[in-house]
Amino acid sequence: MTPSPSSIGSAGSNVPAVAPLGALSRGAGAATLWLPALCVCLPLLIVAARALQDPGDTWGRIVEFRLWDYTADTAILVSLVSLLAVAVGMTCAWLVSAYEFAGRRTLQWLLVLPLGVPGFVAGAAYLDGFEQLAPLFLWLRDNVSLDAFLLSQNLLPWFGSVLVLVFTLFPYVYLSCCASFAGQQADLIEAARLLGCGRRRAFFRIVLPLARPAVVGGAALVAMETANDYGVVTLFGINTLTPGVFRAWSEGSIVSAMRLALILLALIMFVLFLERAQRGRRGYAGDTRQKPLARQPRSGMGAAIIWLVCSIPLVLGFAWPVSRFVRWAMGSAHAANWQSYGSALFNSSWLALLASAMVVASAFWITAGRRAHRLPGGAAVQQLASLGYAIPSALLAVGIGVLISDVSRAPGLSWLALSATASGLVFAYWVRFMAVGIQPVAAAQTRIAGDLHAAARTLGHSASKALFRVDLRLLMPSLAAAAILCFVDIFKELTLTLVMRPFDFETLATLTYRLSSEGRIPEAAVPALVLVGCGMVGVAAIHRMAAARS
Amino acid sequence: MQAASLAARCGRAALALVAALGLSGPALAQQTLNIYSHRHYGIDQEVNALFTQQTGIEVKVVNADADQLIERLKAEGENSPADLLITVDAGRLQLAKEQGLLQPLQSEVLATATPELLRDPEGYWWPFTARARIIMVSDERVEEGAITTYEELADERWRGKLLIRSSSSVYNQAWVSSMVAANGDEATEAWARGVVQNMARPPQGGDRDQIRAVANGLADVCVGNAYYLGIMLNSTDEQDRELASKVRLVFPNQDGRGAHFNVSGVGVTRHARNVDAARQYLEFLVSDEVQQMYAEGSYEYPINLDFTATPTHESWGEFKVDVQSFPEMGDHIDDAISIFDRVGWQ
Numbered sequence: 001m002t003p004s005p006s007s008i009g010s011a012g013s014n015v016p017a018v019a020p021l022g023a024l025s026r027g028a029g030a031a032t033l034w035l036p037a038l039c040v041c042l043p044l045l046i047v048a049a050r051a052l053q054d055p056g057d058t059w060g061r062i063v064e065f066r067l068w069d070y071t072a073d074t075a076i077l078v079s080l081v082s083l084l085a086v087a088v089g090m091t092c093a094w095l096v097s098a099y100e101f102a103g104r105r106t107l108q109w110l111l112v113l114p115l116g117v118p119g120f121v122a123g124a125a126y127l128d129g130f131e132q133l134a135p136l137f138l139w140l141r142d143n144v145s146l147d148a149f150l151l152s153q154n155l156l157p158w159f160g161s162v163l164v165l166v167f168t169l170f171p172y173v174y175l176s177c178c179a180s181f182a183g184q185q186a187d188l189i190e191a192a193r194l195l196g197c198g199r200r201r202a203f204f205r206i207v208l209p210l211a212r213p214a215v216v217g218g219a220a221l222v223a224m225e226t227a228n229d230y231g232v233v234t235l236f237g238i239n240t241l242t243p244g245v246f247r248a249w250s251e252g253s254i255v256s257a258m259r260l261a262l263i264l265l266a267l268i269m270f271v272l273f274l275e276r277a278q279r280g281r282r283g284y285a286g287d288t289r290q291k292p293l294a295r296q297p298r299s300g301m302g303a304a305i306i307w308l309v310c311s312i313p314l315v316l317g318f319a320w321p322v323s324r325f326v327r328w329a330m331g332s333a334h335a336a337n338w339q340s341y342g343s344a345l346f347n348s349s350w351l352a353l354l355a356s357a358m359v360v361a362s363a364f365w366i367t368a369g370r371r372a373h374r375l376p377g378g379a380a381v382q383q384l385a386s387l388g389y390a391i392p393s394a395l396l397a398v399g400i401g402v403l404i405s406d407v408s409r410a411p412g413l414s415w416l417a418l419s420a421t422a423s424g425l426v427f428a429y430w431v432r433f434m435a436v437g438i439q440p441v442a443a444a445q446t447r448i449a450g451d452l453h454a455a456a457r458t459l460g461h462s463a464s465k466a467l468f469r470v471d472l473r474l475l476m477p478s479l480a481a482a483a484i485l486c487f488v489d490i491f492k493e494l495t496l497t498l499v500m501r502p503f504d505f506e507t508l509a510t511l512t513y514r515l516s517s518e519g520r521i522p523e524a525a526v527p528a529l530v531l532v533g534c535g536m537v538g539v540a541a542i543h544r545m546a547a548a549r550s
Numbered sequence: 551m552q553a554a555s556l557a558a559r560c561g562r563a564a565l566a567l568v569a570a571l572g573l574s575g576p577a578l579a580q581q582t583l584n585i586y587s588h589r590h591y592g593i594d595q596e597v598n599a600l601f602t603q604q605t606g607i608e609v610k611v612v613n614a615d616a617d618q619l620i621e622r623l624k625a626e627g628e629n630s631p632a633d634l635l636i637t638v639d640a641g642r643l644q645l646a647k648e649q650g651l652l653q654p655l656q657s658e659v660l661a662t663a664t665p666e667l668l669r670d671p672e673g674y675w676w677p678f679t680a681r682a683r684i685i686m687v688s689d690e691r692v693e694e695g696a697i698t699t700y701e702e703l704a705d706e707r708w709r710g711k712l713l714i715r716s717s718s719s720v721y722n723q724a725w726v727s728s729m730v731a732a733n734g735d736e737a738t739e740a741w742a743r744g745v746v747q748n749m750a751r752p753p754q755g756g757d758r759d760q761i762r763a764v765a766n767g768l769a770d771v772c773v774g775n776a777y778y779l780g781i782m783l784n785s786t787d788e789q790d791r792e793l794a795s796k797v798r799l800v801f802p803n804q805d806g807r808g809a810h811f812n813v814s815g816v817g818v819t820r821h822a823r824n825v826d827a828a829r830q831y832l833e834f835l836v837s838d839e840v841q842q843m844y845a846e847g848s849y850e851y852p853i854n855l856d857f858t859a860t861p862t863h864e865s866w867g868e869f870k871v872d873v874q875s876f877p878e879m880g881d882h883i884d885d886a887i888s889i890f891d892r893v894g895w896q
Contacts, residue, residue: 061888061891064891065891065892065894066891127754127755131762131763131766131768134763134766134767134768135767137768138767138768141710146709146710149710149750150710150750153750153751153752154751154752156751157751157752157754235754235755236754237716237752237753237754237896239896247718250615250617250718251887332787334786335786335787337592405625408625503586503612503613503614503618503619503622504611504612504613504614517755517756518756518758519755519756519757519758519759519762520758522787
């Protein structure tokens with residue numbers, strides 16, 4: 001789904017031949033356009049340059065004792081989680097898209113709910129739940145063998161982290177598959193059926209190949225989220241590269257941390273390469289006369305089975321962990337520290353508000369402003385600015401951390417070291433979540449804004465006036481959606497916040513994580529539930545956007 | 551020149567903004583004591599409130615890991631707002647002293663209240679609570695005397711029955727560092743290898759999680775700071791109290807060097823602006839009243855090593871403390887971290 005080239009920006013035949021901006025302000029405009037894109041690349045460049053420096057003894061030790069484990073664990077975890085998330089997400093999407101049954105629409109949006117539960121929140125609930133399995137493991141030790149017991153203990157963290165990540169991330173695959181199934185032409189399937197192809201065969205031969213870009217796109221998101229995860233893996237004690245970067249950093253070897261971050265980046269690039277490669281040069285555009293998939297009616301037993309199958313991920317990824325926290329919250333009023341919850345809520349809120357406002361403003365300028373003022377840079381700026389989402393959080397954190405400490409060494413700037421960590425964090429959010437803001441705005445822009453903007457210009461409005469009076473109003477719903485998505489993502493962000501936050505500064509995410517990892521889960525219940533509640537707002541926004549699209 | 555003054559102006563503006571947001575910023579009031587602290591217990595807030603009540607001096611605390619705080623003190627240099635550095639490990643204070651971040655403070659009150667063997671001879675830092683990192687066993691499954699030393703944790707008989715938290719914990723680093731001080735690098739590496747082989751599961755969670763898992767029967771033996779058991783035994787949570795009652799403390803190496811002991815300590819920073827208030831605060835911390843508050847609030851040992859501070863402490867009894875390796879602990883942190891890597895202690 002690449003945006004079609006702009007009808008205004010390219011030819012200009014239907015736009016009055018007025019220079020939109022003077023030469024100077026045009027330069028300034030271009031600078032403001034390229035600035036966000038370059039800012040996204042800055043941490044990457046810093047890390048690439050500094051990683052070449054002498055790493056000291058630590059690097060040798062890391063290579064000898066930790067690197068293999070870090071890389072293997074990351075690769076195994078990412079593959080397992082992506083594959084299983086595809087299986088779960090695709091199955092659910094197919095069931096709610098291909099069959100008509102009582103409560104289908106309800107189930108369709110219920111299945112997005114797990115996306116609103118931060119992984120580390122679900123992880124804490126499962127970690128505690130596993131304690132109750134002790135009798136089972138003891139039975140293994142007493143009746144099978146000590147080795148079987150030890151094996152079970154070594155596998156349990158893997159089981160736990162895969163379970164948590166799969167059932168909180170599968171909606172990425174589910175959502176993209178639903179969109180893809182909704183857009184498929186029923187005639188193709190019907191033609192296959194008429195030619196003697198069975199339903200099952202039609203699914204594997206027609207539906208699945210057509211949905212492949214959607215499946216792989218969703219899986220790539222799951223893979224990136226997994227590779228970036230810090231909370232779940234550290235709760236369960238899995239040694240992937242992301243916690244490895246932070247450990248090397250805390251041991252004082254910044255160069256080693258940067259090298260590990262680059263290896264992580266290489267892994268993520270490999271995932272993105274696979275995603276691109278499978279798409280290849282194949283075109284998936286079909287006939288424009290769409291006829292939606294006719295849903296097969298199912299009632300009674302059939303409907304019950306569909307509900308049963310789909311409620312498994314719903315229970316594991318949402319209902320069970322959230323109900324645990326609700327119970328803790330109700331039973332732990334005495335342990336609650338309302339003052340610290342309040343200040344964490346305040347911090348999460350202003351950080352997320354500030355950063356998402358910055359993201360949305362940049363997204364508007366990069367998509368609509370660029371075209372209105374016909375600024376140089378073209379789609380390259382948009383793509384570059386969206387790159388932040390592919391850069392590992394660990395790399396961003398190390399890169400921006402070093403940037404701040406370098407700048408603060410300049411004369412007169414030492415105050416930066418003391419106070420800039422909050423601004424560094426906002427900067428990191430801005431870089432990382434720019435893509436989340438750009439995507440919905442760019443999609444809406446290609447759909448609606450073009451012609452009306454041109455009409456406004458023809459009627460004599462200046463570019464700026466048309467931009468604010470036409471584009472801004474038309475794009476308002478998608479800007480609002482972008483703002484909500486960013487706000488929710490930043491509100492529950494853990495990895496960057498945990499390492500980059502100022503001293504003595506908790507957000508709801510860091511507070512929940514810290515209390516859970518110190519074994520003080522009941523105290524973490526209230527902040528965890530506030531996080532889930534905010535996640536639900538994001539889920540509602542996603543749902544509305546999906547509904548508007550269909 | 552111009553650039554520098556512009557930068558300075560921006561700097562001042564940003565500082566004002568940051569101060570307005572309440573993120574940090576130097577103390578503006580005269581009688582304010584700024585503390586950088588690695589402690590994370592609820593009782594600290596009560597202690598500070600009492601100090602303000604008694605003296606009128608306001609206490610502001612910045613919480614973070616000791617390593618981060620030391621880095622911050624270094625970066626801030628003489629602009630640092632901090633008057634005091636508090637850590638949960640003598641090794642880190644020693645490090646801060648060696649890096650020139652602290653200044654000596656002499657006080658009769660402190661010298662009388664704290665044991666000579668657990669403090670800095672030059673007064674660069676002073677201890678105010680003590681903690682023992684010891685062995686805890688299942689009361690039901692491990693008979694008296696089955697394990698009596700740290701060294702025995704590597705015995706094959708505990709294979710699949712031992713739990714310890716991750717090597718990234720400051721407590722484990724200090725403890726294994728004291729093992730290196732006592733037994734040497736090579737012997738400690740061999741021992742640590744045995745310990746890792748005995749672990750019932752890969753390290754996970756904090757000290758409390760190990761205690762809970764032993765109580766649940768997943769393992770028989772774990773290592774942890776004694777006060778965590780004290781907190782659980784006196785918890786308002788009934789389940790915690792029940793789990794804690796199934797676990798027994800073993801103070802190791804009583805026929806040898808004694809149980810591993812560390813302190814929570816405090817040093818006056820080199821560029822402290824409020825040395826008088828700092829002295830008052832330190833002397834206040836070792837007063838009987840505050841020592842009792844700590845014993846009842848966090849179940850750490852009072853610094854005068856009163857083993858009967860609370861009924862819980864009294865029930866644990868007296869024990870021999872390892873003061874032998876104490877002064878050397880800070881010197882072997884790097885050796886300990888390197889051993890963790892070599893033996894695969896995650």
